Amino acid sequence: MCAVDWFRQDKAKYANLATAWVTPEPHRCVQCGICSFNCPMGIDVRRHVWRSEPVGDSQCLTCGECVKRCPRGLLRFEPITAAPSARPKTRAR
């Protein structure tokens, strides 16, 4: 990775930190737990998905490991200020 790419990635990370949280689409989740297993802060991301809640944990670094590792692509960054209607729909629970 070149320095410019690194800078862009790092900038995106800090932008996420300030403005977004990890939001699940629970209907796609099969509770495999890869998200929780890969969280460097030990946050039980899977539990947030089960409860259809964004990862609002103050320990969350918004590093994106859970987003990247989820084999079903159901986690993504959403703006913290997004209205509930703008968040992914939940049907299963």
Added chain:
Amino acid sequence: MARRHILIGGGPGAIAAAEAIRGADDGAEIVLVGADPHGYYSRPGLAYYLTNEMPEERLFPFTPDDVLSLSLNTVTERAVGIDPAAHTVTLESGRQLAYDRLLIATGSRAISARVPGAELDGVVKLDGMDDARDIVRRSRKAKAAVVVGGGITALEIVEGLRARRVHVHYFMRKDRYWGNVLSEAESRIVQQRLLREGVEIHTFTELARILGKDGRVAAVETGDGTRIPCDLVAVAVGVRPQIELAQTAGLECARGVLVDQCLRSSDPDIFAAGDVAEVADPHTGHRVVEVLWSSAVAKGRVAGLNMAEEPAHVYEQGPPLNVTRLAGLYTTIIGTVGSGDDADLEGISRGDSQIWSELRGRAIVEAQRGDAHIRLALGKDTIVGAVVMGDQTISFPLQELIEGRVDVSGIVPALEAPEAPVVEVIDRLWGDWRAGRA
């Protein structure tokens, strides 16, 4: 007096029902009867345990505190009988448990191979935790394996074994993978990726018999008499809902336990959820069996609410959705996308919905856009199904457009044009639709 609920099964349907009952009735007594000594774990997560991406102990979503917070009584024993008149469940030990309301969420079970040698040591399946452990244990010494079957489970085994450096021969009865759900191009993408992973694919190949030495698998013989030495034979030819308990109790059954929109069986105090519940699709009137985690959870929730209260909550059969990895490629399947039968499967497989293969004479748009392969099945005014492989950016919008039965007639010409910018057209419509809803 507190109502007593017995939930037979330990998977997502039973757990979702338990949560719904507890949420609606603080004082209810809930007894979870399950034969699986491992309790509640992520069955789809076993695929990632096989590929060594996840340790086994992380597959359990519930902690002991979760069970405590739901005030569940758990009984790890097989239920062998139901007496609807007496309102009792008989356990394997002979013990009887009385119920006011009963949930049958017994799931489904893998269909065994019906070839000579199927009883040999080294013939494996992937139904649950014990099977996954068995495959992991055997893969430590195995040099070569033969996998027969189709759908998601066959690939889970193929990829798990490859990740553990076992040489894999994958047999397909016809020329392509999952022919009743995927298009030719999609099957080709999966097969090419498998070949790159070192999987030896044998098309138009049928397993005729399994040959043993000292009671263990030593080789297989194909339909044309070819012998292939191997240490393992994995069978993933489909699953069957476990309806024996319901049948012997006199409940109406077909492929599954027949239930109404409230998930209630032919007995008013007995409900069914998960793979075992066969429920009518209100849009087509067809009775549908699905072996999907999300459907199991949704059915369990509705059944639980109706058990706790008077049955008024309705299960709405939405377009079935699964997001999975096929040969390492993220793949979303929504709605109706294929047709016919798959020669490699006897009925339905895990992670599968019968609705996926009910496509009849629809217009198809198929395109490769960047890293995404997209296929849309178009109805009269709506998108009735979609498959997205690779980049999943467009899969959320498609999910919402299909579930919302959004009128797409205005964009059909743009979608059907040569080299159509499918992603951009869909994304624009989705954005407009969302803005209209806000």
